[in-house]
Amino acid sequence: MLLRQRKPANAVREKIDEAIAEKLDMETLCSSGKSFHIADFGCSTGPNTFIAMQNILESVERKYKSQCPTSQIPEFQAFFNDQASNDFNTLFTTLPLDRQYLVARVPGSFHGRLFPDSSLHFAYSSTALHWLSKVPEELLDKNSASFNKGRIYYSNTLDKVVDAYSSQFAKDMEIFLDARAKELVAGGMLVMTMPGQPNGIPCCQTGMGMMIDYLESCFLDMVNEVSTPPK
Amino acid sequence: MLLRQRKPANAVREKIDEAIAEKLDMETLCSSGKSFHIADFGCSTGPNTFIAMQNILESVERKYKSQCPTSQIPEFQAFFNDQASNDFNTLFTTLPLDRQYLVARVPGSFHGRLFPDSSLHFAYSSTALHWLSKVPEELLDKNSASFNKGRIYYSNTLDKVVDAYSSQFAKDMEIFLDARAKELVAGGMLVMTMPGQPNGIPCCQTGMGMMIDYLESCFLDMVNEVSTPPK
Numbered sequence: 197m198l199l200r201q202r203k204p205a206n207a208v209r210e211k212i213d214e215a216i217a218e219k220l221d222m223e224t225l226c227s228s229g230k231s232f233h234i235a236d237f238g239c240s241t242g243p244n245t246f247i248a249m250q251n252i253l254e255s256v257e258r259k260y261k262s263q264c265p266t267s268q269i270p271e272f273q274a275f276f277n278d279q280a281s282n283d284f285n286t287l288f289t290t291l292p293l294d295r296q297y298l299v300a301r302v303p304g305s306f307h308g309r310l311f312p313d314s315s316l317h318f319a320y321s322s323t324a325l326h327w328l329s330k331v332p333e334e335l336l337d338k339n340s341a342s343f344n345k346g347r348i349y350y351s352n353t354l355d356k357v358v359d360a361y362s363s364q365f366a367k368d369m370e371i372f373l374d375a376r377a378k379e380l381v382a383g384g385m386l387v388m389t390m391p392g393q394p395n396g397i398p399c400c401q402t403g404m405g406m407m408i409d410y411l412e413s414c415f416l417d418m419v420n421e422v423s424t425p426p427k
Numbered sequence: 428m429l430l431r432q433r434k435p436a437n438a439v440r441e442k443i444d445e446a447i448a449e450k451l452d453m454e455t456l457c458s459s460g461k462s463f464h465i466a467d468f469g470c471s472t473g474p475n476t477f478i479a480m481q482n483i484l485e486s487v488e489r490k491y492k493s494q495c496p497t498s499q500i501p502e503f504q505a506f507f508n509d510q511a512s513n514d515f516n517t518l519f520t521t522l523p524l525d526r527q528y529l530v531a532r533v534p535g536s537f538h539g540r541l542f543p544d545s546s547l548h549f550a551y552s553s554t555a556l557h558w559l560s561k562v563p564e565e566l567l568d569k570n571s572a573s574f575n576k577g578r579i580y581y582s583n584t585l586d587k588v589v590d591a592y593s594s595q596f597a598k599d600m601e602i603f604l605d606a607r608a609k610e611l612v613a614g615g616m617l618v619m620t621m622p623g624q625p626n627g628i629p630c631c632q633t634g635m636g637m638m639i640d641y642l643e644s645c646f647l648d649m650v651n652e653v654s655t656p657p658k
Contacts, residue, residue: 231543271543275531280519288511288534298543300506300531303519312462312502312529 208389209251212320216255221383222263225317231271232256232317234297237306237376238324239276241286246295248322249274253297256318272297277310279303305329307371311379319376320387329368332360346419348412351398351405358399439620440482443551447486452614453494456548462502463487464547465528468537468607469555470507472517477526479553480505484528487549503528508541510534536560538602542610550607551618560599563591579646580639582630 225232234252239245253272260269274295276287280303291299302310306321307329335344335357342356350358376386391404399405456463465483470476484503491500505526507518511534522530533541537552538560566575566588573587581589607617622635630636 231546273543273546280522282519284515284519284532288513288515291511291534298533298541299535300533301515302529302531303522304530310529312504315462315504 208322209248212252212387213255215385215387216252216259216318220256220259220318220385222259223383225260225264225270225383231273231298233273233275233315234318235275235277235302235311235316235320235379237277237310237319237321237372238327239278239282239287240324241283242290244322245276245287246290246292248320249297250292250295252318252320273300274298275300275302275311275316277302277304277306279305306375307368309375309378313378314381316376316379317381317384318387319380319384320389322389323391325369325372325388325390328361328364329371330364332364334360346416348415349399349405349408351400351409439553440479443483443618444486446618447483447490447549447616451487451490451549451616453490454614456491456495456501456614462504462529463549464504464506465549466506466508466533466542466547466551466610468508468541468550468552468603469558470509470513470518471555472514473507473521475553476507476518477521477523479551480528481523481526483549483551504531505529506531506533506542506547508533508535508537510536537606538599540606540609544609545612547607547610548612548615549618550611550615551620553620554622556600556603556619556621559592559595560602561595563595565591577647577650579643580630580636582636582640 234249234256236245236249253274256272257269260267274297276299278284282303284301284303287301304310306324332342334340334342337343342354342360344350344353344357344360347353347357350361373386380386393399393402393404400409465480465487467476467480484505487503488500491498505528507530509515513534515532515534518532535541537555563573565571565573568574573585573591575581575584575588578584578588581592604617611617624630624633624635631640
């Protein structure tokens with residue numbers, strides 16, 4: 197999974213670099229001279245999160261040097277966020293020794309507020325926003341037309357199931373964007389990367405779809421094993 | 428250990444409350460309306476750290492209400508600091524559900540910088556500053572007049588050993604205070620509580636001294652067990 201994530205992380209690095217160079221508003225920041233706060237929403241246990249943090253820091257630093265040549269480079273403070281149940285102990289003990297930023301970890305769901313108003317300059321989330329806040333209830337309800345019959349995803353199933361997932365994703369994204377809008381300073385930036393699939397390709401033919409289908413069949417085998425009495 | 432710490436925590440609560448009421452400079456804070464940042468240096472794995480955080484928050488809130496009656500109460504952000512090897516997973520999963528503050532954890536030694544310049548409004552450290560950054564080297568050096576002969580503390584030993592610990596403590600405190608001075612905003616506050624012993628009472632007669640003497644004898648038994656070949 198780490199290697200799966202590193203390839204897209206490298207691929208988007210250039211795009212993030214361009215976006216920072218073109219769009220990050222340095223005017224207020226140059227004059228305030230305060231510290232620069234970067235947050236990674238859904239950081240998991242690294243090490244990719246540290247590579248991404250370092251890349252963003254270097255891009256911002258380049259922009260500072262070109263746009264605010266007379267100002268001192270600000271101190272960088274990096275906030276790593278994930279669920280409180282994430283293994284932060286592992287993350288904490290693998291911090292790069294040569295990092296040029298101060299570190300803080302923020303536990304909690306990114307489907308809600310995590311930072312004070314106007315306190316972040318750069319927020320990003322890499323390969324994390326596909327995690328929903330919950331399973332849509334109708335998928336578990338035997339009396340619903342969207343009942344998913346014990347399956348764990350929308351691959352090879354009813355359109356109504358796809359709609360239920362899609363509707364939950366829309367609600368979750370609205371909550372995510374609303375929270376980040378309050379937390380970002382004026383002129384700050386939010387970058388999100390997430391897996392997608394080309395139009396017209398069914399989910400069961402994508403890498404993610406195939407992986408989840410296998411995972412589902414393993415789960416079902418395990419469930420059958422405990423629910424069938426031993427011979 | 429938790430109960431040992433809770434009693435002094437309750438005893439100092441009133442003193443901290445008084446200090447905030449009398450000395451915390453609200454003038455700048457009332458006008459800025461920004462979030463209020465509290466840091467606990469050496470938080471361990473709680474739950475006492477949450478009780479202390481809640482008490483401080485309530486004291487600050489009372490002061491806000493009385494001194495800045497027309498301002499909105501700021502958002503509180505609590506930073507829990509301890510060594511990167513601290514069990515933050517346990518700390519994260521025992522966060523009070525009804526807390527009125529945003530949470531971040533900051534891994535790293537408090538004998539050094541952990542936060543950006545002028546970014547904390549209230550810093551405190553409870554029963555943590557007695558931990559030194561390292562064992563003074565001369566205590567481990569057989570050729571030194573301060574050699575501590577494998578002992579782990581300054582109870583029942585040479586005055587020179589006490590001096591070595593004392594000198595390390597002075598160096599560590601200077602580094603701690605220097606770092607916090609840079610991290611606190613002007614008008615912010617630092618509160619430190621730590622165990623002490625009355626003048627004239629030898630260390631071996633204090634609770635801490637006796638506990639460490641027992642601990643030392645257990646360690647020595649264990650060392651002897653592995654260094655003596657089994658019969």
